[in-house]
Amino acid sequence: MRPRTLGLLLAGLSLACAAGPQPAALAPADLAALAEQVAQHPDDPVLSLRLAKAYYATGRFVGARRAVAVAVAANPANREAQVYLGLSYEGLAYYDSARAVYNQLLASQVDGRTRWLLSGRLAILTRVELQRAAREAIAGESLLARTSPDPNTVAVMPFRYVGSDTTYRPLERGLAALVVTDLSHVRRLRLVERARVQLLLDELKLAEMGRVDPATGARSGRLVGAAEVVEGQFATGPHDQVRLDATVVRAADAQVAAAGSNADELRALFDIEKAVVLELLDKLGISLTPGERVAISERPTRDLAAFLLYSRGLEAEDRGDFAAAAQAFQQAAQRDPAFREASEQAATNEGAQTMLQAPATDLAVAAGGGGPSAPIGGAPAPGTLLSAVNGAVPTGASTLQAVATTSTSVDAVASSVGAPTIAIALPPAAPNLLCEVKCDGPAFTPLIGTVIIIIKRP
């Protein structure tokens, strides 16, 4: 299986996992009892959220969404409930709705960790959404051909590297990202996200078993709804020379609307790219305002090595390897701390990687500011009360319940449903009364301990 395919599968799998039983699932009897409770107290946000979590854990997303809606309606500021709403939407494959919920959360005053996890969740969600959009576009290609795209919409293909030094191959994506950024400064143009284009290309390759189509650019443009497509290639030569060629292809008829090229030493790569972009814009007859020209001339970094690392990050991100992407972006940001895109991408990919590895409900935990121990509405976790009860009136049942429990400390930490108790064996709750004074075990058993000491013989 190709790495890119694997990456997409992993990203998809992460959402599938989010839909799986993440919190400790309630037993059917408990779930039924809880549902009955909610039926009797339909406006109780605490119960509703608890039921939503239980439904979510068992993959019953319709029920989860319905139940959590009560909690959100009762307290729209309840972030834990909002996250469960988003997760339920994901489970139902309503990705737009999930995105809206997460974006709304991001816009609120959430802490850094929650923001980080939300960014990661959104990154995964974006991949899945784009992948689905690409598949739908390919499936409906015949319909798309009869639809005119927005004339100012531009898609940028990855630049093809035609040199022999594979070190530079990641720049295929880096240069495309750079061109997207530059063109996005032109007010009249609307750029298609680079990731959308890349995922479409991945899907096309999947669909066509790697067959090369000469009109791929135009076709891809039509599939992503772009009127024009920028595509090109670059090569490195002797003496660190690099040459960049680019064309703008009309998606409607695959005709070249503009072409530009430039060559210089590798260390002037950004100058080469800027020159090509300006040439293309000029040939397309687009007049730039002074502000747009200044914005285009800005470089994300002065450090070519940092940019190469950043490009490697994009490559890893495209194949769904968030861990490798985060590492590459981090290295880029370490080389050039002013490289804002690298540090932002590092954080996003770290968050995505965390969300891939951890239960999706971790996001609810972080957003709730206490997660399992903070169900909603200020109620404490059920385990706290049980612990208090057992502390004051301990019985053998409470001890054995803890030892022979079917739940585990994993559940106790990660779950907010059920009544988590952590099996800590405390000292005997009911000491031998007759041994209050001097029954300290076998060392004293030759004596008749207590009585001898407490009660004086005549």
Next chain:
Amino acid sequence: MRHAWLAASLSLASATLFAQASDALYARFTAITGWELRGYSFDPGIDTKDVSQWNLPFVVVAPLGRSLSVDLTTRYAVGQIETYSGRSATLASFTDTQVRFLYTLRRDRLVATAAFNLPTGTHALSTRQFQVAAAVGSSYLSFPVAGYGTAFGVTSGLAYAARAGTWNVGWSGSLRYLGSYQPFANDTLLYRPGVEWRLRAGADRLIGPASRLLLGLTVSTFSTDVYSGSSALLGGWYRPGTRYITDLAFVRVVGRSSVSLALWNYYRRAGVTDTGTNPDTKENVFNGEFRVTYRVTSRLQFEPMVAYRQWNPSDYCGGRLRSGGLLARAALTDRLSATLGGRYDTGWILARGNGFATLEGYGGSVFLRYER
């Protein structure tokens, strides 16, 4: 017979009422039974050679209607002691039966309890049996069944939990009354235990998304126990020292596993008799335990552990234990689960004036848990 009837009644009641929606603390019917063994062997430094105990626990937990639940516990326990001087004794008996009713006054926040100690165990012991009772009553060795029988008793309690920022906090208190009983089979001595107050404060919170910290402090204090009515022994009184149990646990989820560190310290102040304070009754037991819970499959998990315990009676170090063990939990069906455990201990005991001995401990258990 009495036990069987009681358990059957509770089962029937719970079966009738279980289907109802419930705010009760225990929402499910649960029954636990099994077999548990614990024993220690000592070298000849002290007279005691072996002490062991096995027991069969019987536990039923059930909701009784919307706000009420109940748990019932009794055991059949067999304790044995053997000495280097050739004496041996066995104490085999049912223990007292504890029935605890839990009434939810406010869901997740407030619970009232009423617990009853039913004197189904053996409380009047012979001198030989008392040796067993004394041995298994050791705070240091912590046998699962520390006492076999007393008298009818009632404990009332109230527990409250609330949020305080990112913390969950719980407070609880209880008052225990225990009736008088005759502890010796061959004497008319009457023992009237004093009333016990118990207070508990606990707090827990998440630390990050994958860790939980739990803290607790339990204080129990007592009124005066009175001994009277013996023709052979003088009466007297004894006021046990206040007990303080502090506990701390930290649990962290690591992938499919969790690691937990649990520490508790049990401190008992010196008690007072009618002749003055008895400093020998002061003691402190510290226990630390580290566990890893590894989930092999969704139905099977292993839980290795290592533990350390130190006992300080009076003002000296009276023993140290190092332990290791393994617990396996398996879900046999959706309703039936089994827990199988084993442990080994090594350490020593020093009883001032009675000798020093190294010791080896062993334990095994198998529990079956049925839930509906």
